[in-house]
Amino acid sequence: MIFSSKLIEDAVQEFSKLPGIGKKTALRMVLHLLKQQPHEVTHFTEALARMRQEVRFCNECHNVSDSEICTLCANPGRNRAQVCVVENIRDVIAIESTQQYNGLYHVLGGILSPLDGIGPEQLEIASLVQRVKDKQISELIMALSPTIEGDTTVYYISRQLKETPVEITTIARGIAFGGELEYADEMTLARSIAKRLPIENYVNTK
Amino acid sequence: MIFSSKLIEDAVQEFSKLPGIGKKTALRMVLHLLKQQPHEVTHFTEALARMRQEVRFCNECHNVSDSEICTLCANPGRNRAQVCVVENIRDVIAIESTQQYNGLYHVLGGILSPLDGIGPEQLEIASLVQRVKDKQISELIMALSPTIEGDTTVYYISRQLKETPVEITTIARGIAFGGELEYADEMTLARSIAKRLPIENYVNTK
Structure with missing residues (x-):
């Protein structure tokens, strides 16, 4: 693609770094932004910049958060004896959107995958084990991918908690x-x- | 979708205003940016902000430009007697990408569409007529959509230039x-x- 403006070219270049966005889609986005009022584009860029700079991870559950403890962990109405173990933030959003779960979460940050160099040290497993022991957690619901890596992670965590009185369950698999x-x-x-x-x-x- | 972070929610909200981007895709983009280094996100937001604030439209052809006259109009190697009339900036990029055209452009900013309230005053038609008269343009190549609105626009422009010695052509239509x-x-x-x-x-x- 040949552009007559370096500014447009740079913007298209940056947009096309996003996942699933090619040059043509990127150009469409840029020309859309060009048609918006300047303050709307400022809203857009500032929301992104602020998100990247200010977002933190909850000290308890490692979910994204605006403060040291996320709103889910800080909510006194939630069942603190139940913890749902998930791979990433997206899973928390998916489960929260069902509005059927009232316990807390623990975001591992991935699953065990030796081939990709992801061992227990790369994940929030030690902090989970410590949390179960310290916080009188009675049930750990494993909501991990139904793959060999997911099952290995469940097995590894259950081994770590063998001596701890906590019930470990997994979400139901079946026909949707x-x-x-x-x-x-x-x-x-x-x-x-x-x-x-x-x-x-x-x-x-x- | 329920988010535990207002920062993430705002960023997703802003992303989903873009054309063709739903909430799920927006979340994917935001989580992608969250994984990038802060300076990479700064590059991204600054490229967009700079593009919106600094981009101008060429005084000659109304194409996007970084200065008063765009690089195409300023290029002494191009044939100044030939002007290709297009609807928008995207068409300029498409024709430039063929690397087969060496004349100048004129971006109308749309085509005549009375139902949408777009008349000759909303488009760069008067400036085109003036340009043909002032700049000794010998050929006007109409590269507009092959629709009733496109044909009406071609007809309207040709009427305006009835007394002017300029050849008006249209791009070939046929089997691709x-x-x-x-x-x-x-x-x-x-x-x-x-x-x-x-x-x-x-x-x-x-």
Whole structure:
């Protein structure tokens, strides 16, 4: 692409560094911003700059936060004996959006993956073990990816907590609501049969 | 979506105002920026802010420019007797990227569309007519959309220049290279037959 303006070219260049944004989409964004009022563009750039500079990570659960302790950990209405262990911030947002969970979280920052050089030291596992011991946590809900790495991480954490009186559970796997049986993969279908629920239980938990 | 950080929420909100960006994509962008080094995010926001504040429009052709006259109009190597009339900046970039055109441009800023309240006064038509008269322009190449609005605009401009000795041409319409005949719409196919070229001409212009 040939631009007659270096300013436009630089902006397109920067935009196209974002994930999933090619040169053409980047140009579309830049020309959109060019049509906006200057103060609207200022709002945009300042929101991003402030976010990057000021966002912190919660000392308790390692979720993103505007202060030392995030709003979830600081909320006295939440069940402090239950902790949901997730890989990243996106998972916290996804679970919060269901509005069905009232406990706390623990963001690991990834899962064990020796091939990518991610061992227990790279993750917030030691702080999780310490937190379970210190804070009288009764249940740890593992909400990690259903992959070999995810299962390994669950196993590793459960080994670390062998001597600690905490119940470790994992979120249910099975056929999604609205999912068609014939399109489900064999492993999910096999597991959903093995872990079948009595009807009254199903109705209650729905 | 429920966020535990107002900073993240604001950034996602601002990103999702961009065309074609929903909440989930916006979150992906924000979390990507969060993983970058602070100076990289500063590069990004500064490139956008500078672009919006400093970009100008060329006094001659109304293309985006870093100075009063754009690099295309200021280039002494270009054919100043030929002007290609386009709707917007994106069209200039598209034609420049072919590297086949060596004349100047004139960006109208849209096409005549009475239903949307766009009349000749909203477009750079008067300045085009003035430019043709003042600058000894011998050919005006109309590269507008092949729609009723585009054709109306071509007709309107040609009426304004009836008394002026300038040749008005339009870019060729026809079957695209690599396009299959059977999938071409009837109007394009009919026109490409009506405007057929002798073989030697075809070979020369290719």
